Amino acid sequence: MTESLPLFPLNTVLVPDGTLALRVFEPRYLDLVRDCGRSGTGFGICLIAEGNEAGTPATPMAYGTEARIEDFDTGADGLLRLRLRGERRFHVVRTRVRDNGLVVADVEWLAADPVVELQPQHALLADMLRSVLEQVGADVAVPEPRFDDAAWVGWRLAEWLPITAMQRQSLLQEHDPDKRLDALLSLIG
Missing domain, CATH: 2.30.130.40 (LON domain-like)
Structure with missing residues (x-):
């Protein structure tokens, strides 16, 4: 519908x-x-x-x-x-x-992202996000941090990392939070 x-x-x-x-x-x-x-x-x-x-x-x-x-x-x-x-x-x-x-x-x-626990292979991304949040500090209104939620970590990195609009669009089109994090790992690797 x-x-x-x-x-x-x-x-x-x-x-x-x-x-x-x-x-x-x-x-x-x-x-x-x-x-x-x-x-x-x-x-x-x-x-x-x-x-x-x-x-x-x-x-x-x-x-x-x-x-x-x-x-x-x-x-x-x-x-x-x-x-x-x-x-x-x-x-x-x-x-x-x-x-x-x-x-x-x-x-x-589209269906809302399921709450999926952050997998060990994505821990580096949560650490990177913590670092980004420390740098932006009070300049940005940040929703309540959920560093153990794969979807939340992925969306925040997709929002704040210096990537192209087409890369961000590709992340938006990915339905699986873990696959979105895998794509982010490949972008920063």
Whole structure:
């Protein structure tokens, strides 16, 4: 069963529980934010497969993450600034473009990651994450640390490691937390 979800294609990937700062200036996205605020719903963030962030509607990748608005304000430049939090992952079944240029997708929600204990071969990744968290310190709002949860460790590393958007997209599309950690090991190896 599919559900309709407005999309905000970007040149970045949002992961579950991840945060993203976003400036909004195009009318189609200002309307999207207003509608989400009124209805209390989220919208989808997808990496751009083809096109650009502004102007003509971009073609999104087939997997993305639902974003919820955590905070907003107006910047010195007068633009709307949002702080988003990633929630559920989804698979795009089909898209359509509204008259205002907003891309809307029919999506299938993906199952939440199971809570899987971190395996010994992935202990190095938990140690790396601890080090990253010490470096970012109070600059980043970090969810309650769960260093023994394979999915949590994988998502936090996917969010904060300096990897390409396509590498992050590949991790987003992996359904198994242990395989996601194996992929992260190969990226840093």
